[in-house]
Amino acid sequence: MPVKTIKIVIAGPYGAGKTTFVKTLSEVLPIDTEAPITKGLMDNKKSTTVAFDYGRMKVREDLVVHLFGIPGQERFSFMWKIIARGMHGYLFIVDSSSEERVKEALGMYNFFRENFPSTPHIIAANKQDIPTAVDTFTIKNILKAPYEVKVMPLIATNRRSALFVLVTLLEEIKNYLVEMTKYSNEEIQQ
Amino acid sequence: MRLSCQLRGIVSESPDQIRAVYIMDKDGTVITYVTNTMLINTSSTFLAAPRFISSLKGLVSALPIGGINYVLMQGIEGIIQLMSIKDVGYIMVIINSEASIGLTRIILEKYADKLYGLLRKLLSASEEEIVEVVNVEITPKDIEDVINFIRSKAAI
Numbered sequence: 001m002p003v004k005t006i007k008i009v010i011a012g013p014y015g016a017g018k019t020t021f022v023k024t025l026s027e028v029l030p031i032d033t034e035a036p037i038t039k040g041l042m043d044n045k046k047s048t049t050v051a052f053d054y055g056r057m058k059v060r061e062d063l064v065v066h067l068f069g070i071p072g073q074e075r076f077s078f079m080w081k082i083i084a085r086g087m088h089g090y091l092f093i094v095d096s097s098s099e100e101r102v103k104e105a106l107g108m109y110n111f112f113r114e115n116f117p118s119t120p121h122i123i124a125a126n127k128q129d130i131p132t133a134v135d136t137f138t139i140k141n142i143l144k145a146p147y148e149v150k151v152m153p154l155i156a157t158n159r160r161s162a163l164f165v166l167v168t169l170l171e172e173i174k175n176y177l178v179e180m181t182k183y184s185n186e187e188i189q190q
Numbered sequence: 191m192r193l194s195c196q197l198r199g200i201v202s203e204s205p206d207q208i209r210a211v212y213i214m215d216k217d218g219t220v221i222t223y224v225t226n227t228m229l230i231n232t233s234s235t236f237l238a239a240p241r242f243i244s245s246l247k248g249l250v251s252a253l254p255i256g257g258i259n260y261v262l263m264q265g266i267e268g269i270i271q272l273m274s275i276k277d278v279g280y281i282m283v284i285i286n287s288e289a290s291i292g293l294t295r296i297i298l299e300k301y302a303d304k305l306y307g308l309l310r311k312l313l314s315a316s317e318e319e320i321v322e323v324v325n326v327e328i329t330p331k332d333i334e335d336v337i338n339f340i341r342s343k344a345a346i
């Protein structure tokens with residue numbers, strides 16, 4: 001029996017909250033994350049993801065979901081494409097604590113849009129617990145996200161919030177697959 | 191042996207940055223390895239931490255391409271760059287600083303064919319086995335199952 005793997009990528013610039021998001025999810029879902037091999041070096045949380053975060057969730061004997069958080073820093077951009085290849089959908093997380101931080105995400109967002117133009121995705125406006133947080137409408141404008149792309153408020157440290165965003169992304173992926181199936185059926189009929 | 195000589199070549203390419211090269215079979219058993227301080231040719235097996243190996247396997251199986259590709263991981267000594275050959279085994283190169291990712295990549299690119307051939311010989315796998323791409327179609331129903339699974343686990 002071949003095992004099906006669903007690949008989901010967690011993208012977003014440096015410090016957006018990707019690691020936090022995967023960590024929060026792994027507290028509520030049976031996600032198997034990487035055994036940390038960085039013992040000692042990470043005692044204060046000011047660490048950055050040099051390679052990537054990884055989580056694996058077994059849904060059925062033959063169905064596994066893989067979560068990949070990619071490194072946000074520009075100097076690791078050569079890895080973005082390698083890691084994202086073959087993904088079914090991605091979550092683009094931005095630090096919404098200020099407009100400046102949102103603007104910093106534009107380059108990476110454009111990179112994803114250009115390289116993966118038809119891949120389903122949603123945007124998460126993280127750190128909504130911060131009083132100065134920018135609203136989702138403004139974020140959509142700054143990132144020039146297409147009309148149909150959802151921008152969801154997120155507090156990555158909050159379990160309910162993280163789960164809600166993940167489920168929303170999965171629904172987007174599902175809708176996309178439904179559309180694709182319809183399309184290919186029409187093609188067959190013609 | 192031949193194998194060790196080739197590995198030694200890789201390590202000596204950049205002695206201060208590449209710490210070690212390991213060749214493992216698909217269960218994570220190290221078949222042979224070389225470090226920049228010593229050269230060891232093992233027939234005796236060295237088992238890497240099972241949890242580490244199982245997460246490597248998870249990673250590798252999620253990558254959609256067959257043949258050779260790159261996986262990079264953070265390690266005690268910086269970055270561990272893993273080169274995977276789907277379902278057959280792994281080649282792992284350990285380097286000592288994150289600044290040398292680019293360098294390692296170049297070296298791996300340069301040696302890709304050699305390492306690839308090496309592993310194939312070791313495991314007597316055919317070319318087809320190595321490059322086989324397993325790509326099972328995901329359906330809307332699968333995603334539905336994931337959503338329901340999440341709802342049941344997290345009670346939302």
Ligand SMILES: Nc1nc2c(ncn2[C@@H]2O[C@H](COP(=O)(O)OP(=O)(O)OP(=O)(O)O)[C@@H](O)[C@H]2O)c(=O)[nH]1
Pocket residue numbers: 012013014015016017018019020021045047048049050070071072073126127128129130154155156157158
């Ligand atoms: N207030 C607040 N802080 C958050 C939230 N999510 C993450 N943070 C903080 O933001 C900082 C960066 O979070 P990370 O999860 O490390 O960010 P990252 O996207 O993984 O960053 P890189 O791996 O460096 O690209 C950390 O100090 C987190 O504690 C949130 O929802 N609210």
Ligand SMILES: [Mg+2]
Pocket residue numbers: 018019020048049053069
């Ligand atoms: Mg991180």
